[in-house]
Structure formats: C-alpha cells, structure tokens
Amino acid sequence: MVAFNPGNSPIANPAYAPGSAPAFDGGGFLPNVLPNLQLWLDAADTSATNIVNIAGAVSKWSDKSGQGNDATQGTASLQPTTGSNTINSNNVITFDVDLLSIAAASSINNMFAGGATVFFVHKSESVGGGAFGRLMEKASGIIYLLTDASGGAQTIRIIQDFSAGNGDWATDNRVIVDDAPTISMLQYNSDNVNNNPTFETDGANSAFTEDGSPSGSSSDDSANPLIIGNRAATDRGYDGDIAEILIYDRLLTATEITSVHSYLSNKWGVTLV
C-alpha cells in the first residue's frame, strides 16, 4: 500500500473531508466496501454472466455494483472484444470503434451533481477516433476523453455541460502514454461553477488547466445513455483496452481513494507514483 501524503493531496473540492472514513489495506478490499458505488465493470471476471459474448464479441458487461447498470451492445459490428488482450495476466475488454451503452435514466444520471469519483484502468493504443477518443460520454452531460496527442502520449480531459457555458479541463501534461496500463481517477462536483476537477494518474496528482469556465447550472443528462468507449455517432472511439471502471456518486475521501488505488494497483500490476 502506498502511503497517502496529505501534502500532495489533489483534492481541491470544498466537500473533501479528510479522515471521514477508515483506510482499507489492499488485501481483501473490494470496491463495493465503500458506499455509493454506482458502477463496477470488471473485465478480470470472465464468468459467462459477467461478460456475455459470442466468440469474444461482447454484448453485455455486467455491473457488479448491485445497481443494475449493465453496459450492453446489441449491434454486432460495434461490440468490443474480450479474451484477446490481458493486463497483468487479467482479461481486458478491447475497443477501437466499439461502444457499450448504459441505459438512460440509470442511477448514474448527472453523476457529478453532488460530486462523484471515477476510476478507469485502461491501456491506450492511440488517441482514438478523430483524435478525441472517449473513455465515456453522456450526451448533454459529460465527456471524458483523450486528446492533444504527441509522441505517443495524450492529455486527458473532462467536459461538463452547463446551461450558459461548459466547463472544460485538461491535464497540462500528456499523462496517458500509449501501451502503458494506467489508472486514471477523476473527481468533480458540478454543483458550483467555482469547483474544479481533480485528475490523478497512477495515484499522482495531475496538474490541469481550465480551458472553459462553467457558467449557469450543470445540464441534465438523464435522457441520454452513458456510453463507454465512444460517442453515439461512433466516430470518437477509444482505441485500446479497458480493464475496470468504478463510479461512486460522491467525493471519496483521500483515504478511500488510496484504498481504491491500492486495490487497482495490486490487481492490474500498475505501479503507483
């Protein structure tokens, strides 16, 4: 377990409350130990009920959070692949132009309203479709994407729709490196236009720049599905592997974030910085 150093805490949100929950060690910790887990997609669990597939083409990646937010794809040409790649000997789901969709009106609508914490374990092969490859998108709500590629690395960006001007933040450095398994964490609360997101890459704070200042109130995305690995128009495909996704609809504390990072690091063999 990597020690948490409060002096390096990336948590800039006023709702952050250090010490409000106990720390968990890596051994035996599972993401659903922490309250408010809304999505848990785990590619390492290759059971037939967790990843439903025909010859490796995935029609359903089941949500293990207990919230029923299964990610599905009924169109064969858009189904991602299981069983072809691994990270740390664990199975992953491979995307290029594919996408999985979580139904609108799910429990992860307007996920950053009130605050949310998102983890992706992924390995990118390139910046993706249109040089704006999506990790996830919920139209009229959020876009979480890679962009600004150079030298085999990309920045990671979050765009949150607001009624009078969208918030847009990107890491200053190209923290996502091609072919390198990465743990990307995003934490944000859209309730106040003065709030900024927190980006962490492999457990380290990633400095960012606000490219668009939010104005008004955060938009309602409840009418649209949450799409993993692309956008609805299918031209912003994430190019690479996605191993695990966790979404909590609250701001995890620093100790909780450390616990999740430790769990993901041990499982996927990603060295925390």
Place this chain on the structure above:
Amino acid sequence: MKHYLGTLAECEAIDATITTNCGWPAEGTIHWADPRETVDTGVYAIEVPEGSHGFTKEQMTVTITAVEVEDVEFPIAGEDH
C-alpha cells in the same frame, strides 16, 4: 474500414442478410450494423464484416454482391472534440 454503399433500404437488406448468415434471429436482440448516411445525401453505408463472432468474412457475406468501398466519408457529428 470498408463499407457497402446503397440506399437505406439496400443497406438494411445487407444488414438483414449478414444477420441471417450468422444465424441470428430476425427482429432479435442482435443484428450486424446500422446503416449510416454518408456526406452524399441519400447514400448510405454499412460496414463490411471482416470476420466476427466466430464467423469468417466469407460466411458472413455469402450472397452479398454489393461492391466494397474504402474511405467512405461521413458528416462530422456535433462539436469538434
């Protein structure tokens, strides 16, 4: 990525043929692909399968006679990010 081109009806027929060739039930929960309109109004494209779901390309495209076209251009969707 290669596509077949045609009218919407022709592309929907190609989708139905591929779906049948794979043994997936008509009106079922899985089908091959949705035709997309190209930059040329009224001209649609549907992806050519290169082998998927345990089937070869030849198995998936048997009886399809449409011409395969490279580099089909689609309208830019939405904002530029």
